[in-house]
Amino acid sequence: MAYGEKVVDHYDHPRNVGNFGTTDEVKSRKDVGVGLVGAPECGDVMQLQIKVDEATGTIEDAKFKCFGCGSAIASSSLATEWLKGRSLDEGMAIKNTEIVEELSLPPVKIHCSVLAEDAIRAAIADYKEKNEPN
Amino acid sequence: MSVKLPIYMDHAATTPCDPRVVEAMLPYFTKTFGNPGSRNHSFGWESEEAVDKARRQVASLIGADRKEVVFTSGSTEANNLAIKGAAVMYQKAPAGSDQCRGHIITANIEHKAVLDPCKRLQKDGFEVTYLEPGPDGIFTKEMVEGALREDTILVTLLWANNEIGTVNEIPEIGKLCHGKGIIFHTDATQWVGKMPTDVNEANVDLLSMSGHKMYGPKGVGALYVRRRRPRVRLVPLTEGGGQERGYRSGTLNVTGIVGLGKAAEIAMNEMKADGDRLLKFRQKVESEITSQLDTVQVNGHADKRLPHLTNISFGFVEGESLMMACKDIAMSSGSACTSASLEPSYVLKGLGIGDDLAHSSLRLSFGRLTTQEEVDYAIKTIVEAVNKLRVLSPLYDMHKEGIDISKIEWAAH
Numbered sequence: 360m361a362y363g364e365k366v367v368d369h370y371d372h373p374r375n376v377g378n379f380g381t382t383d384e385v386k387s388r389k390d391v392g393v394g395l396v397g398a399p400e401c402g403d404v405m406q407l408q409i410k411v412d413e414a415t416g417t418i419e420d421a422k423f424k425c426f427g428c429g430s431a432i433a434s435s436s437l438a439t440e441w442l443k444g445r446s447l448d449e450g451m452a453i454k455n456t457e458i459v460e461e462l463s464l465p466p467v468k469i470h471c472s473v474l475a476e477d478a479i480r481a482a483i484a485d486y487k488e489k490n491e492p493n
Numbered sequence: 494m495s496v497k498l499p500i501y502m503d504h505a506a507t508t509p510c511d512p513r514v515v516e517a518m519l520p521y522f523t524k525t526f527g528n529p530g531s532r533n534h535s536f537g538w539e540s541e542e543a544v545d546k547a548r549r550q551v552a553s554l555i556g557a558d559r560k561e562v563v564f565t566s567g568s569t570e571a572n573n574l575a576i577k578g579a580a581v582m583y584q585k586a587p588a589g590s591d592q593c594r595g596h597i598i599t600a601n602i603e604h605k606a607v608l609d610p611c612k613r614l615q616k617d618g619f620e621v622t623y624l625e626p627g628p629d630g631i632f633t634k635e636m637v638e639g640a641l642r643e644d645t646i647l648v649t650l651l652w653a654n655n656e657i658g659t660v661n662e663i664p665e666i667g668k669l670c671h672g673k674g675i676i677f678h679t680d681a682t683q684w685v686g687k688m689p690t691d692v693n694e695a696n697v698d699l700l701s702m703s704g705h706k707m708y709g710p711k712g713v714g715a716l717y718v719r720r721r722r723p724r725v726r727l728v729p730l731t732e733g734g735g736q737e738r739g740y741r742s743g744t745l746n747v748t749g750i751v752g753l754g755k756a757a758e759i760a761m762n763e764m765k766a767d768g769d770r771l772l773k774f775r776q777k778v779e780s781e782i783t784s785q786l787d788t789v790q791v792n793g794h795a796d797k798r799l800p801h802l803t804n805i806s807f808g809f810v811e812g813e814s815l816m817m818a819c820k821d822i823a824m825s826s827g828s829a830c831t832s833a834s835l836e837p838s839y840v841l842k843g844l845g846i847g848d849d850l851a852h853s854s855l856r857l858s859f860g861r862l863t864t865q866e867e868v869d870y871a872i873k874t875i876v877e878a879v880n881k882l883r884v885l886s887p888l889y890d891m892h893k894e895g896i897d898i899s900k901i902e903w904a905a906h
Contacts, residue, residue, distance in 0.1 A: 362817070370814070370817060373885060376884065376885055378890070381890075381894055382890075382891065382894055382896060383894075395887065396904065397903070397904075398903030398904060399848065399852070399888060399898060399903065400837075400847075400848030400852070400903070401903075402811055402812070402813070402837075402852045403811070404887055404888055404903075405887070406887035424885055424886060424887035424890065425885055425886070425887065426809065426810065426811050426885075426886045426887060426888045426889075427811050427813075427814065428811060428813035428814050428817070429813065429814050429817045431811075431814075432814060432885060
């Protein structure tokens with residue numbers, strides 16, 4: 360299958376690869392939200408981490424790691440780019456269809472964008488949960 | 494060192510036609526174009542002679558008599574004819590009766606061209622046992638023996654597996670079947686032309702083979718049908734002019750058959766040298782990759798495998814992205830991503846390999862034109878790709894942190 364130009368670009372030069380610490384470290388960091396979605400047996404696992412400025416509530420940094428096809432890698436790479444500088448509410452507003460459009464994903468790869476959206480939501484939810492009063 | 498890209502390392506899928514094969518075929522398109530069935534003029538006679546020569550060449554490659562070779566369109570047709578044709582011929586009860594029409598033994602990691610005819614027969618009143626392999630992928634005489642029933646009429650097993658190259662105990666299983674009067678078919682598509690084959694020594698009754706896996710043309714193959722001890726009979730799938738002893742009606746594909754014959758003759762002469770050379774490539778790929786990368790696994794039995802084929806699983810990277818990183822190398826991935834739902838290889842799953850590893854395996858198969866430089870390039874590219882993808886892989890991080898990935902509750906999607 361031939362990949363779109365933007366998918367190949369993200370795949371060759373993935374943006375914001377990494378994390379804000381080991382699994383245990385990020386668990387105890389209140390300024391970091393972690394989203395881990397997908398399943399190895401399905402062939403896709405995405406890990407998205409956001410670092411939130413506690414004073415302003417904006418996402419100041421985002422990192423990803425992805426086990427998956429080129430489209431999954433591109434979708435999560437793109438998600439980190441889009442998340443940076445957004446508020447949590449703006450982050451929640453990112454739709455998988457926007458990712459599909461931006462990367463020109465074919466129908467069989469739409470699940471990659473859905474997974475990226477899930478990862479965004481999971482990371483923001485994790486941050487919110489950690490910072491809930493009590 | 495310069496390597497011409499892309500590199501072809503998928504010879505188990507198909508091989509290029511040997512130029513000597515093409516040369517042998519050419520006159521039969523335009524000059525000697527007669528129908529071998531035309532008995533009353535020289536155009537027909539010449540074509541018939543060419544077909545006869547090819548029949549001898551194919552027969553001699555597998556230690557058969559020329560009268561035992563039935564030309565087909567390839568292995569898929571040969572498998573269908575062998576399995577359905579033998580099942581119906583040797584059935585214990587007629588179609589539509591309440592009784593089991595007969596019992597068939599095959600394996601769950603066979604090629605689809607064996608599995609699907611067996612499933613068809615199940616729908617039509619036969620019972621089928623699908624043997625399951627151990628982690629080494631080999632089927633033994635004991636496994637078949639354990640599945641035998643009073644009403645077993647047919648055993649069908651690959652000689653060598655197409656995905657992992659493992660070689661089954663065909664001569665031993667053949668002997669067992671002959672002792673019990675059970676028809677024994679083997680799909681030898683990946684074996685014939687690569688390894689010495691003798692249908693009598695191996696006690697094989699029916700053997701499928703294909704031209705394009707052994708440097709012959711596509712669209713032509715053969716079914717060996719034993720004529721003596723025992724004389725095997727089949728109910729044909731295709732009826733008409735009665736060609737090929739009535740087993741396969743239809744005007745013969747003369748050009749293809751001539752090509753198959755020539756390919757068989759070349760294979761006879763060159764398989765030893767080819768095999769020795771390709772085995773060294775396989776060993777180098779396996780030893781380099783397993784020494785340069787952690788958490789990789791060569792699938793199937795350590796030794797009982799074809800010399801030119803290797804199947805390797807890479808932990809914590811996904812197959813399709815791995816293929817993408819190796820886009821200059823033509824090879825097969827264990828995961829056939831043909832639809833929205835990724836399906837890991839049923840062959841690897843059949844070996845008990847976890848879904849995650851089954852998702853990330855590569856099959857490399859070398860051929861007559863493969864060079865040392867290409868092999869070295871492939872090793873380097875694959876190692877770099879796996880390293881790159883592991884930097885990206887959250888699963889590899891977890892692995893290094895000592896987290897057992899199989900213990901995490903993943904939300905399947």
